[in-house]
Amino acid sequence: MSELKVTPMKPRMQAEEASGAGVSIQAKVEAAAATAAINPEELRREHAQRQQEQQERIEELDRDTLHRLLYQMVLIRRFEEKAAEAYTLGKIGGFCHLYIGQEAVAVGALGALRPDDYVLTSYRDHGHSLAKGTSPDEVMAELYGKAGGCSAGKGGSMHLFDAGVNFLGGHAIVGGQIPLATGVAFAAKYRGTDQVTLVFFGEAAVNQGAFHESLNMAQLWKLPCIFICENNQYGMGTSLERAMSLQDVSQKAPAYNMAGEFVDGMDVLDVYQATKRAVERARTESLPTLLEIRTYRFMGHSMSDPGNYRTRAEIEKHQERDPIVVFRTNLKEKGTLDDAAMNDIEQRVREAVERALQFAESSPEPAPEELFTHIYANPPRQDA
Amino acid sequence: MPVITMREALNQAMREEMHRDENIFLMGEEVASYQGAYKVSKGLLDEFGDKRVIDSPITELGFAGLGVGAAMVGLRPIIEFMTFNFSILATDQIVNSAAKMLYMSGGQFKIPIVFRGPGGSAYQVSSQHSQAIESWFAHFPGLKVVMPSTPADAKGLLKSAIRDDDPVIFIEQERMYGNKGEVSDDPEFMIPLGVAEVKREGTDATIVARSLMVPIALKAAEELEKQGVSVEVIDPRTIRPFDTETIIRSVMKTNRVVIAEESHPFCGVGAEISAQIMERAFDYLDAPVKRVSGVDAPMPYAKNLEKLAIPDLPRLVAAVREVSYLD
Numbered sequence: 131m132s133e134l135k136v137t138p139m140k141p142r143m144q145a146e147e148a149s150g151a152g153v154s155i156q157a158k159v160e161a162a163a164a165t166a167a168i169n170p171e172e173l174r175r176e177h178a179q180r181q182q183e184q185q186e187r188i189e190e191l192d193r194d195t196l197h198r199l200l201y202q203m204v205l206i207r208r209f210e211e212k213a214a215e216a217y218t219l220g221k222i223g224g225f226c227h228l229y230i231g232q233e234a235v236a237v238g239a240l241g242a243l244r245p246d247d248y249v250l251t252s253y254r255d256h257g258h259s260l261a262k263g264t265s266p267d268e269v270m271a272e273l274y275g276k277a278g279g280c281s282a283g284k285g286g287s288m289h290l291f292d293a294g295v296n297f298l299g300g301h302a303i304v305g306g307q308i309p310l311a312t313g314v315a316f317a318a319k320y321r322g323t324d325q326v327t328l329v330f331f332g333e334a335a336v337n338q339g340a341f342h343e344s345l346n347m348a349q350l351w352k353l354p355c356i357f358i359c360e361n362n363q364y365g366m367g368t369s370l371e372r373a374m375s376l377q378d379v380s381q382k383a384p385a386y387n388m389a390g391e392f393v394d395g396m397d398v399l400d401v402y403q404a405t406k407r408a409v410e411r412a413r414t415e416s417l418p419t420l421l422e423i424r425t426y427r428f429m430g431h432s433m434s435d436p437g438n439y440r441t442r443a444e445i446e447k448h449q450e451r452d453p454i455v456v457f458r459t460n461l462k463e464k465g466t467l468d469d470a471a472m473n474d475i476e477q478r479v480r481e482a483v484e485r486a487l488q489f490a491e492s493s494p495e496p497a498p499e500e501l502f503t504h505i506y507a508n509p510p511r512q513d514a
Numbered sequence: 515m516p517v518i519t520m521r522e523a524l525n526q527a528m529r530e531e532m533h534r535d536e537n538i539f540l541m542g543e544e545v546a547s548y549q550g551a552y553k554v555s556k557g558l559l560d561e562f563g564d565k566r567v568i569d570s571p572i573t574e575l576g577f578a579g580l581g582v583g584a585a586m587v588g589l590r591p592i593i594e595f596m597t598f599n600f601s602i603l604a605t606d607q608i609v610n611s612a613a614k615m616l617y618m619s620g621g622q623f624k625i626p627i628v629f630r631g632p633g634g635s636a637y638q639v640s641s642q643h644s645q646a647i648e649s650w651f652a653h654f655p656g657l658k659v660v661m662p663s664t665p666a667d668a669k670g671l672l673k674s675a676i677r678d679d680d681p682v683i684f685i686e687q688e689r690m691y692g693n694k695g696e697v698s699d700d701p702e703f704m705i706p707l708g709v710a711e712v713k714r715e716g717t718d719a720t721i722v723a724r725s726l727m728v729p730i731a732l733k734a735a736e737e738l739e740k741q742g743v744s745v746e747v748i749d750p751r752t753i754r755p756f757d758t759e760t761i762i763r764s765v766m767k768t769n770r771v772v773i774a775e776e777s778h779p780f781c782g783v784g785a786e787i788s789a790q791i792m793e794r795a796f797d798y799l800d801a802p803v804k805r806v807s808g809v810d811a812p813m814p815y816a817k818n819l820e821k822l823a824i825p826d827l828p829r830l831v832a833a834v835r836e837v838s839y840l841d
Contacts, residue, residue: 248587250583279620280620281618281619281620281622282620282621283620284617284618284619284620285618285619285620289618289619291618291619291620291622291623292622293619293622293623298583298586298587298623299615299618299619299623300618301611303606303610306579306606306607306610306611308579309575309576309577309578309579309580309582309583309607310579310580310582310583310586310607310611311583312576312579312580312583313579313580313581313582313583313584313585313586313591314583314584314586314587315583316580316583316584316589317583317584317587317588317589318587320539320565320584320589321589339575339576340575340576340579340606343571343573343575343576343577343579344576344579344580346571346573346576347570347571347573347576347577347580350571503621504616504617504619504620504621505616505617505655505656506616506656506658506679506680507616507624507625507626507679507680508678508679508680510707510708510755
C-alpha cells in the first residue's frame with residue numbers, strides 16, 4: 131500500500147463527472163481513490179521523464195545561475211542539518227521547523243526575483259530567509275536567541291525578518307502571512323513601483339479563510355502578488371487527503387479567475403521558470419498568480435515530531451528525487467558541473483555554516499532591557 | 515469655533531490628514547460609493563478618488579491583514595470596520611500581526627495603521643451588533659486604544675492616531691455620531707494620545723467615564739451637585755496608553771471613585787482601572803472603588819431589557835451616593 135500512497139508528480143484531475151447530480155459521495159470518494167492509485171513502474175517512467183525535462187532546462191540557463199542555485203540549495207541543506215544538531219544540543223529552543231527536502235522551492239522561486247522584490251513566508255522560514263540574502267550568521271544567531279540575530283533575538287526560528295533584503299517574515303499563524311503579502315503588493319501598486327511580492331505557505335493554509343479572502347482581493351484589485359503553495363502534502367501530521375476536499379491546489383485559482391500553475395517542487399528549474407512566468411505577469415500586467423509547488427519534507431513537521439503518520443517507504447520514495455541530488459546529477463551529466471566545482475560549493479557552504487555557528491555562539495544574549503524595547507514605535511510618554 | 519457633529523469631526527480629521535499625506539488611504543465596507551454605512555466617510559471618494567478611498571468586499575480578516583501588510587512597507591492605512599463587532603473576524607491580524615510585528619522583527623517593521631469604526635451599544639440590534647470590546651484590544655502591548663466622547667476629542671485624537679507610527683484601535687460610539695460640539699478647524703489641531711481630560715472638576719467624588727458614559731457622568735455630576743456632592747469627571751480618552759496619573763491625582767483629592775463603562779464588568783477596563791487605583795492610591799480611598807458596568811449578559815433586543823443592560827443616570831447617581839456613604 132505504501133507504493134500507492136506516493137503522490138504523482140502531475141496533479142490528479144478532479145473527477146468532473148462525479149460532481150454531476152445523482153452521484154453519491156461514496157462514488158466520488160471511490161473515483162478519487164481509483165485515480166490516486168498509481169503504478170510504481172509508471173512512477174519510474176515519470177521520474178526518468180522529469181530528469182530529461184530538467185536536463186533540457188539546464189541548457190536554457192547560464193553556468194553562473196545554475197551554480198548559484200545549487201550553492202543556495204546546499205547551503206540551506208547544510209544549515210538545516212547543523213540547526214538540527216544545535217537543537218538536539220539545546221542551543222536552539224522552542225519550535226524549529228526544518229526545510230530539508232523543500233530547498234528547490236525557495237531557491238528556485240527567489241532566484242526569479244529582483245533584489246527589491248518582497249518575500250513573506252510561514253514559520254518554516256530558514257530557507258527563504260537565506261535564499262533572499264539574509265546572512266547565515268544572523269539567521270543562526272536568531273535561532274540561538276542572540277542579540278546578533280536578524281530579529282534581535284526576539285523572533286526566533288519562526289519570525290525571521292530582514293528589512294535590508296525586503297524579507298518581511300516569518301509568520302507563525304497558519305495563513306496569516308497571506309493577507310499581509312496582499313497588502314505589500316497593494317502598496318507597491320499604490321506607489322506605482324513595479325516590485326513584486328512573493329508569499330509562501332503550506333497546503334494546509336489553503337483551508338484557511340485568509341487564503342481565500344486574499345486571492346479574491348488580489349485578483350479583484352489586480353495586485354502584483356504571487357501566491358506560492360508549498361504542497362508538502364502534510365499539515366503537521368494530517369495528510370492532504372484527510373484535510374482537503376479538492377486536493378489540486380492550483381485548481382483553486384480559477385475560482386478567483388486567477389492564473390494558476392502546477393509545478394514540480396523537486397526540480398529547482400521548474401520552480402525557477404514557473405516563478406519567472408508569474409513574476410513577468412505581475413511586473414508587467416500587475417496580475418497575481420497561484421503556484422502550487424508539489425514538494426515533500428524529509429524531516430518531521432518540527433524537531434519534536436517523530437513522524438509516525440507516514441511510512442519509511444513513503445519517505446524513501448520521495449528521497450529518490452532529492453532535489454539537490456537530482457540537480458547535481460543532471461548538471462554533471464550535462465557537463466555543467468565537475469567534481470572540483472562541486473567540492474568548491476561544498477567547501478564554501480561548510481565555511482559559511484561554520485562561521486554562522488561561531489557567530490551565533492559568540493553573539494551576546496539580548497540585554498535585559500530589550501524586553502521592553504520595540505513594543506511601540508512612538509512609546510507612550512514616560513512622564514505620564 | 516464651528517459647532518459640528520462627531521460624524522463631521524471624524525470626517526474632517528480624515529480629510530485633513532489625507533490632504534497632508536498621500537500615503538494615507540481609507541479602506542472598508544461601503545466607505546466609498548455608499549459614503550459610509552454611518553456617513554463618516556461622506557464625500558471622501560469624490561475628493562480623493564478610488565485609489566485612496568476603497569470599498570472592500572465583506573472580508574474583514576482579509577482587508578485588515580492587507581492594511582497591516584501595506585503599513586509594513588510604509589503606507590498609512592485607515593481601515594474602517596463597519597462596526598467593531600465585525601473586527602472580531604480580524605482579530606488574528608490585529609493581535610498577531612499588527613500588535614507584534616515591531617517587536618518580533620526586533621524593531622524593523624513599524625505598523626502605522628488605524629482601525630476605526632463604531633462600537634459599543636447601538637439601538638435595539640441585539641447581541642451580535644451591540645457590544646463594547648475595547649478590553650480585548652487594550653489587553654495587548656503593541657496596540658493603542660482610543661475612545662473619544664466629544665466631537666473635538668474625536669477629531670483631535672483621530673488626527674493623532676493617523677500620525678502615530680503604531681497600530682491604533684479607534685472606537686467611535688455608534689449612538690454618539692450625531693452629538694454636536696465645538697471643534698477647531700485648525701489643520702494642526704491635535705490631541706495627544708495617552709492624555710486624560712478632566713471634563714468637570716469636583717472635590718467629593720471622581721467618576722472615571724469613557725465614550726458614551728461621559729455625557730451621562732456629566733449629567734450625574736449636575737444632578738449630584740444639586741444634592742450637595744461635588745463630582746469630578748475624568749475621561750481617559752485613550753485606554754492604552756492609559757493616563758493613570760490624572761486619575762490618581764483626582765483620587766488623592768476626592769478619595770472616592772466610581773468607574774462607568776458600557777462593557778461587561780468581567781475582565782473589563784474598569785477592573786484594570788480599579789486595580790491600578792488600589793495598587794497606587796489605596797491609602798487615599800475612603801470607600802471601595804465602585805464599578806457601574808454594562809450587565810454581565812449578552813445584549814437583548816427588547817427595548818425594556820436593553821435599557822436595563824446599559825448603565826444609566828440613576829444608577830450612576832446611586833453609585834456616587836453609595837461610595838459617599840449618603841444612603
